[in-house]
Amino acid sequence: MANQLFTNVSIFDGSGKKPYSGEVLVQGNRIKAIARGGNKIRRDGVKVVDGEGATLMPGLVDCHSHLAYTDMPTLTAMGDLPPEENMLIAMRNAKTVLDHGITAAVSAASSKPRTDIVLRDEINSGRIPGPRFRAATPQFVSTGGPWDPRQMHMHHNAFEIVADGPIEFRQRVREMIREGVDIVKLAISGDGFADHAPEDTTTIAEEEIAAAAEVAHSRGIRLAAHARSDASIQASIKHGITFVHHATHASEKTLDMLEKAKDKHYVCPAVGIIYATLNEASDWGVDREWALAHRLDRELEIGCETMMKMFKRGIKVMPYGDYGVAWNPHGTDNRDLEHFVSLIGFTPAQTLMMATKWGGEAWAGDDPIELGEVKEGYLADLLLMDGDPLSDITLFQDQDNFLMIMKNGECHKAPRRRRVSRRRVAAAE
Amino acid sequence: MPNQLFTNVSIFDGSGKKAYSGEVLVQGNRIKKIARGGKKIRRNGAKVIDGDGATLMPGLVNCHAHLAYCDTATLFALGDIPPEENQLLAMHNAKTVFDYGITACVSAASSKPRTDIVLRNEIDAGRIPGPRLRAATPQFVTTGGPWDANQMHMEHGSFEIVADGPIEFRRKVREMIREGVDIVKLAISGDAFIEHTPEHSHTYSEDEIAAACEVAHSRGKRLAAHARADATIQACIRHGITFIHHAEHASTKTLDMLEKAKDKHYVCPAIGIIYATLHEGSDWGVDHDYAVAHRFDQTLEIGAATTMKMFKRGIKVMPYGDYGFAWNPHGTDNRDLEHFVNLIGFTPAQTLMMATKWGGQAWAGDDPVEIGEVKEGYLADLLLMDGNPIEDITMFQDTDNFLMIMKNGEYHKAPQRRRAAGRRQVAAAE
Numbered sequence: 001m002a003n004q005l006f007t008n009v010s011i012f013d014g015s016g017k018k019p020y021s022g023e024v025l026v027q028g029n030r031i032k033a034i035a036r037g038g039n040k041i042r043r044d045g046v047k048v049v050d051g052e053g054a055t056l057m058p059g060l061v062d063c064h065s066h067l068a069y070t071d072m073p074t075l076t077a078m079g080d081l082p083p084e085e086n087m088l089i090a091m092r093n094a095k096t097v098l099d100h101g102i103t104a105a106v107s108a109a110s111s112k113p114r115t116d117i118v119l120r121d122e123i124n125s126g127r128i129p130g131p132r133f134r135a136a137t138p139q140f141v142s143t144g145g146p147w148d149p150r151q152m153h154m155h156h157n158a159f160e161i162v163a164d165g166p167i168e169f170r171q172r173v174r175e176m177i178r179e180g181v182d183i184v185k186l187a188i189s190g191d192g193f194a195d196h197a198p199e200d201t202t203t204i205a206e207e208e209i210a211a212a213a214e215v216a217h218s219r220g221i222r223l224a225a226h227a228r229s230d231a232s233i234q235a236s237i238k239h240g241i242t243f244v245h246h247a248t249h250a251s252e253k254t255l256d257m258l259e260k261a262k263d264k265h266y267v268c269p270a271v272g273i274i275y276a277t278l279n280e281a282s283d284w285g286v287d288r289e290w291a292l293a294h295r296l297d298r299e300l301e302i303g304c305e306t307m308m309k310m311f312k313r314g315i316k317v318m319p320y321g322d323y324g325v326a327w328n329p330h331g332t333d334n335r336d337l338e339h340f341v342s343l344i345g346f347t348p349a350q351t352l353m354m355a356t357k358w359g360g361e362a363w364a365g366d367d368p369i370e371l372g373e374v375k376e377g378y379l380a381d382l383l384l385m386d387g388d389p390l391s392d393i394t395l396f397q398d399q400d401n402f403l404m405i406m407k408n409g410e411c412h413k414a415p416r417r418r419r420v421s422r423r424r425v426a427a428a429e
Numbered sequence: 430m431p432n433q434l435f436t437n438v439s440i441f442d443g444s445g446k447k448a449y450s451g452e453v454l455v456q457g458n459r460i461k462k463i464a465r466g467g468k469k470i471r472r473n474g475a476k477v478i479d480g481d482g483a484t485l486m487p488g489l490v491n492c493h494a495h496l497a498y499c500d501t502a503t504l505f506a507l508g509d510i511p512p513e514e515n516q517l518l519a520m521h522n523a524k525t526v527f528d529y530g531i532t533a534c535v536s537a538a539s540s541k542p543r544t545d546i547v548l549r550n551e552i553d554a555g556r557i558p559g560p561r562l563r564a565a566t567p568q569f570v571t572t573g574g575p576w577d578a579n580q581m582h583m584e585h586g587s588f589e590i591v592a593d594g595p596i597e598f599r600r601k602v603r604e605m606i607r608e609g610v611d612i613v614k615l616a617i618s619g620d621a622f623i624e625h626t627p628e629h630s631h632t633y634s635e636d637e638i639a640a641a642c643e644v645a646h647s648r649g650k651r652l653a654a655h656a657r658a659d660a661t662i663q664a665c666i667r668h669g670i671t672f673i674h675h676a677e678h679a680s681t682k683t684l685d686m687l688e689k690a691k692d693k694h695y696v697c698p699a700i701g702i703i704y705a706t707l708h709e710g711s712d713w714g715v716d717h718d719y720a721v722a723h724r725f726d727q728t729l730e731i732g733a734a735t736t737m738k739m740f741k742r743g744i745k746v747m748p749y750g751d752y753g754f755a756w757n758p759h760g761t762d763n764r765d766l767e768h769f770v771n772l773i774g775f776t777p778a779q780t781l782m783m784a785t786k787w788g789g790q791a792w793a794g795d796d797p798v799e800i801g802e803v804k805e806g807y808l809a810d811l812l813l814m815d816g817n818p819i820e821d822i823t824m825f826q827d828t829d830n831f832l833m834i835m836k837n838g839e840y841h842k843a844p845q846r847r848r849a850a851g852r853r854q855v856a857a858a859e
Contacts, residue, residue, distance in 0.1 A: 084516045
């Protein structure tokens, strides 16, 4: 493909700073040159795309993704689905999120052992469309942990691997690494949805976490944890678990610990699922009364407060998480950006910085991969938005507002003109 | 979608008779009306597509499909592919064959238990493109049968289910019916590729065939068999196995038996894989010497002769089969049409009749499904070809020659104009 030059665009570069007007040249799969204000980039041999004042920004990065979850209403519904059908649904979810500008995703758990892995490989081969993808294991739980759906008289599956004792954790984590995962997920705390293991319980023992973490670290594989309870957050910090998800009930002491280690961790609270369960799940028999009885209002309120406290201490909190359930389905992920503004109190600029720059860093980890910013030399994962997302963070919830979606220098959605009513030439800054 | 009216087309209706000029109206998912010669169909708001003299014909039907096979070079290689990857590859294969005008397939075996089933369901749901598919089981073999890839010291999978004894056959066929298959496949004879069970070997006991067939028949499921050896063809006839694949070594007595039961069976010799193994397998270490040492030249000659003998007795032989291997990959299936002309001696018209009308009947079985002919009331599985396939049977080997591919009245490939050199007005009178 010829080099692409985007001119007449308002550039939100991911840093969180005010957008500036300019031009961006993409060569191959990288951002080759950026010109600010009235400066121009040489046009020889390039295809010029006139953005007409649209916003050019980095692709969105979801660090708490569940592409293999199937938008079903119960654990066992997901568990009942055979692997072949699950594979095809995961494929469709990958396209759905890419259609909404999510160009990279770190999985926070697969539904079945190989689904994420195979999805990542199929996307990387170019045979199907989807975001750059870090594949995770299913959620490791101990017997009786939040996602253990079994009954005494009958076997059930959900989206878990059950393990008890350090040796079993060691063996099952090794098995998943053999299969090719990027992320090992441990469901350390309980959850409001699980009556036998609520959110303030810690269901995996110290030696089991240590065993899983030891294997993962020795093989250069990062970890993620479902960690609502205070003790589970501390355990995550102690054992170097990179992605500390939810992290709702962090005490002051825990916040101190996390602040000290703020370069080593990322936190996705996943507020959207809590919000949706409180307000939008009645069609599936999960009404507000149920949600209140399961303390989800408290989970939402405390979670929001905790995220703001964390952010003020320099801890890297990020939007997205737990889209893939019937009342919080794939394709509505970008509501989380609005939730970060409306429910937590972040600015749109902060929110988008988390979803691009921080997301990109989190995705890359220690690999020499540069994404998440509009910066010379960075990989060309770019969006062209029909409007100013800093003025309207809800823009990302409508596919029509994505004028272009580019991943690795290739267009998933080829550039189109702004809608007539929005066309204007951005004044030179 | 509004009704689609194809005008200025040369209609090959699947019967094998000479093509005639005319018009065809598609309404919903069916062929509503056909007009011959100078007659016109009322346009009534239909979208009119001018075929510029292109050939309108039924979609092609492959009755020996292996969409779940992954173009691998060995049995082990296919068995090594895990189910998730296999499912995605099967999906890509379905699109590939559809791109070549194959609008319906009867599977002659899946690679793994559920791959065909899930592929069929996904296509039927409209979520992915592909032909109408009758889903098959993997090939049932007995221990030591041709596709048993196990070794004494180590297990291996290929694309089989191993069963021994009538009870095990009963249980495993029931299990596959529970999962939703349409076709139960039995690999009754051996095969020249396998040293310990060459093509003349008969690898089942009578009670095992009987057990599998009893379950299938009682549940309204049809069967297919890998049946090269004479005795195995006879077993197929005896037990009512609909699709008798390969069938090269049929004796005269067996031909008599099959002729008597000709309304009950279909035969796909799958000649293309034999040809490709003889001439085109070197890149995978399967050279001509290997092929001759394994009697592939004899198989080709005998197979071609047997297929012609069968046809002359009114037995329904059909092209296609065993595309899905490294040197005979998906996407080259339509070479089989050329092989039927060049290697066996059928006319293009006969070959295309087998691949459309007979294929459609075979696909339908006892179900009230009418496909495979350009006939009023039939389902609208149609192709528009940039030329006259009766004059050039190789036309189907290039996707550019397909101006339109329609299945169930919907476009997989929307109509395009003929390439400049080919355009002409079809004469009003025939």
